[in-house]
Amino acid sequence: MEIKVTVKQLGKKHPVLSEQKIEIAYDGNQISLENLLKLIVQQQVEVFNDKSFELEEGDYSKIPHESYLNILTDTGKIGFESIYNLKKADLQKAQENAVQAFEDGIFAVFYHDEQLENLNQSIDLSLGHSFTFIRLTFLAGSYW
Numbered sequence: 001m002e003i004k005v006t007v008k009q010l011g012k013k014h015p016v017l018s019e020q021k022i023e024i025a026y027d028g029n030q031i032s033l034e035n036l037l038k039l040i041v042q043q044q045v046e047v048f049n050d051k052s053f054e055l056e057e058g059d060y061s062k063i064p065h066e067s068y069l070n071i072l073t074d075t076g077k078i079g080f081e082s083i084y085n086l087k088k089a090d091l092q093k094a095q096e097n098a099v100q101a102f103e104d105g106i107f108a109v110f111y112h113d114e115q116l117e118n119l120n121q122s123i124d125l126s127l128g129h130s131f132t133f134i135r136l137t138f139l140a141g142s143y144w
Helices: 033-050 066-075 091-103
Strands: 002-009 017-023 030-032 107-111 114-116 122-124 130-135
Touching: 017 033, 030 033, 033 091, 091 107
Parallel strands: 002 130
Antiparallel strands: 002 017, 030 122, 107 114, 107 130
């Protein structure tokens, strides 16, 4: 099934990732938020693990396009699509981390205009709305 996903960060004009369509391994119309998160993580882990690893001898700079560079600098991370760590991602650990991050309030999930707050909440995928993931930031400071 194909779903639309956007990733944003609070306080930023441009989304970290603009709306993208991703294919998840699911055929039904109703799904819980927890299962959806696990399927999205599964798809992303598969994409990551399928990327080619480049060693230093064969590394060629992959410079981002000029229009994309501003978005990268706004997010605070500029990448050149090279992976230097030869370790593959662990699917089960990545799924557990995503669920734990949601429970801890590291990110919020919206389906259309509705915030999804419970992992057991049922989502009707037949509506075809877009999912928005917003990375939340903790305020830094101390009390003396």
